[in-house]
Amino acid sequence: MSTTSEMTQTPFHKYHVEHNAKLVSYAGWEMPLLYTSIIEEHRQVRTSGGLFDVSHMGRIRFSGRDACRFLDRICTRKIHGTAIGQARYTIICNERGGCLDDALVTRLDENAYLMVCNAANREKLLQHFAREKGEFVFKQEDQTTRTAMIALQGPKVMEMLSAFSSEIPNLKRYRSTTKSLLMAKFIISRTGYTGEDGVEVILPSMFAGKAVEMMLKNVDSPDMIKPCGLGARDSLRLEAGMALYGHEIDEDTDPLTANLHFAISLDKGIDDPEVEKFIGQEALRRIAESGPARTTTGLVLEGRRAPRQGMAVKRDGQQVGVVTSGCLSPTLDKPIAIIRIDAQHAEDGTSLGVDFGKQIQEGTVTPLPFYSSR
Numbered sequence: 001m002s003t004t005s006e007m008t009q010t011p012f013h014k015y016h017v018e019h020n021a022k023l024v025s026y027a028g029w030e031m032p033l034l035y036t037s038i039i040e041e042h043r044q045v046r047t048s049g050g051l052f053d054v055s056h057m058g059r060i061r062f063s064g065r066d067a068c069r070f071l072d073r074i075c076t077r078k079i080h081g082t083a084i085g086q087a088r089y090t091i092i093c094n095e096r097g098g099c100l101d102d103a104l105v106t107r108l109d110e111n112a113y114l115m116v117c118n119a120a121n122r123e124k125l126l127q128h129f130a131r132e133k134g135e136f137v138f139k140q141e142d143q144t145t146r147t148a149m150i151a152l153q154g155p156k157v158m159e160m161l162s163a164f165s166s167e168i169p170n171l172k173r174y175r176s177t178t179k180s181l182l183m184a185k186f187i188i189s190r191t192g193y194t195g196e197d198g199v200e201v202i203l204p205s206m207f208a209g210k211a212v213e214m215m216l217k218n219v220d221s222p223d224m225i226k227p228c229g230l231g232a233r234d235s236l237r238l239e240a241g242m243a244l245y246g247h248e249i250d251e252d253t254d255p256l257t258a259n260l261h262f263a264i265s266l267d268k269g270i271d272d273p274e275v276e277k278f279i280g281q282e283a284l285r286r287i288a289e290s291g292p293a294r295t296t297t298g299l300v301l302e303g304r305r306a307p308r309q310g311m312a313v314k315r316d317g318q319q320v321g322v323v324t325s326g327c328l329s330p331t332l333d334k335p336i337a338i339i340r341i342d343a344q345h346a347e348d349g350t351s352l353g354v355d356f357g358k359q360i361q362e363g364t365v366t367p368l369p370f371y372s373s374r
Contacts, residue, residue, distance in 0.1 A: 010055035011148040011208035019227050027119035029056040032229040041232035042330040045194055049154030050228035051212070054193075058122030059147055059202060060129075063112040064138035071105060071113055072276040074132060076255065076264040076284075080275045082107045087174045087189055091255045091263050092117075092125065093280030097287060099249035099258070101125055104191060106176050114187070114202075116149075118245045132279065148208040152215075152225065153198035153236075155373065160219055161199065168199065181214065182207050193233060195240025196373050235327050238338065241298065241368030247309055247324045248296055248338060254280075256287050257340065259296040259368070295343045296324065298370055299352060301335040301363035304328065312355040313339050320345045323354060329370060336370050337363070 007030040010016075016023060021032035032053060034041060044050050062071060071079040077090035087106040091099050101121040106114045117125055126142060152161070158169045167177055168188055176189035187202040203211055219225050234244070243249050249258045256264070266285055269277035301307060307326030312319045321341025329336045337354065345352065348367055353360035 008056075008145070010053050011205040012053045012055065012150070012212070014209060015212060015227070016053065021227070021229060024230075026230060027056060029119060031056055032227070034229040034231045035227050038229070038231035038235060039330045041226070041228040042235050044226050045154045045196055045228060045232060045236055046331055047155070048223065049152060049157045049160065049198070049225040050194075050232065051216075051225055052151040052153065052228050052233055053149075054151050054200070054233075055148045055205075055208075056119040057144075057149055058115070058117040058119060058125070059143045059149065060115045060117065060122075060126070061108075061112065061141040061143055062115065062138055063109075063141075065111065066136040067111050067113055067138040069276050070129075070133070070136040070138055071115075072268065072278065073136070074129065074279060075103070075105060076268075076278050076280070077105070078265045078268050078275065079105055079107075079113070080272075084109060085176050087176060087191055089174075089263055091249070091260060092128070093255070093278065093284070094251060095280055095283065097254040097256075097280040097283035098251040099245070099253055099255055100128060100251060101245055102243060102249060102260075102263070104189075106187070106189060108178075108187070116200075116202075121245060146205060147202050148205045149200065149202050150208075150212065151192055151194075151198065151200045153192045153194040153196045154225070155196060156224055157196075157198040160224060161215075164215060171199075182210060186211070193240075193242060194236035195242070195369060195371055196236070234325075235330060238325050238327055238336065239329055239331055239369065239371040241338065241370060243296075244325060248340075253340075254284060254287055254292070256284060257292045257294050257296065291343065293343060294321070294340055295346045296338060296340050296368075297346050297348075298366040298368045299323075299337045299339050299354070299363040300332070300366045300370070301337065301354060301361050303335065303361050305356060305361060306335050307337040307354045307356075307361070311337075313341055314353045314355055314360060315345055315351075319355075320352070326354075331371050335361070335363075338368065
């Protein structure tokens with residue numbers, strides 16, 4: 001655990017203090033865990049709207065002649081051919097096909113792209129990019145500490161933003177636009193990590209406090225949008241079946257095993273020489289041919305005890321998997337878990353148990369996500 005003096009404060013630190021946040025150290029940043037309670041903030045997002053400070057996320061800009069080619073080399077999704085303003089969720093793999101991180105890559109302009117990655121992996125990725133740059137010609141800028149980032153999530157968020165801009169509510173999912181406010185440019189994307197509709201906004205750090213004040217000034221009720229912390233963000237993404245680095249994915253877990261097939265273009269560059277193959281592609285193609293031995297799915301448990309990462313998943317007394325994430329779902333009011341298990345036991349409806357030590361808590365395999373706003 002870092003000491004307070006070693007932690008980096010986000011541009012919204014004053015806002016957190018004014019709203020009585022419980023601040024904790026996370027990946028070297030001082031971040032709000034909660035303001036009131038995780039359950040209350042979770043339900044706030046599901047029913048109305050929540051504001052999250054996600055300034056700790058890495059923000060890396062790539063520009064220049066070979067920016068797209070380089071991104072295709074390091075990303076599992078095809079970046080070539082994306083439209084300006086289009087965002088794609090992707091994985092960054094090592095040669096073995098393990099996940100170095102997951103990220104969102106947005107095309108900003110003709111030859112400019114922005115990658116948003118996990119806070120804990122930013123430095124590792126920067127070193128990885130330096131090793132892989134080779135003869136690619138592009139400029140790379142780590143904009144993390146010069147910018148701020150917030151997420152507004154919930155069913156009433158787009159209604160609130162319509163008072164700020166008529167364009168934003170018409171954005172398609174995974175699309176972005178650039179707006180000018182306070183003589184600064186804001187990148188606004190219809191993306192998020194909660195399973196709800198909403199936006200993520202990147203802006204210059206010096207305008208962070210004033211920008212939030214202006215965005216929220218047209219809110220009809222003070223209860224419409226409330227600040228929320230990392231605790232609720234985790235339980236929300238878990239219900240939505242979204243992967244978290246260090247839980248569902250890591251350097252020893254490939255994205256096929258993590259059930260992230262949609263984020264991989266296994267044929268990238270094979271029939272199109274203009275598109276680079278990605279690092280780890282051949283390893284993933286071999287895994288796909290034989291089928292991954294393990295897979296990732298959901299488990300809904302009986303009782304009230306929340307499963308935790310690392311707990312054994314058993315069938316007929318034998319361990320067949322492990323819990324990667326778990327909580328007592330505030331929306332379903334049931335214990336839920338994302339589990340990594342032997343593929344032959346992953347069929348929906350299969351009865352499995354989680355080992356709590358002194359007892360086995362029974363559950364049923366359930367496809368992800370547990371919750372969808374749609």
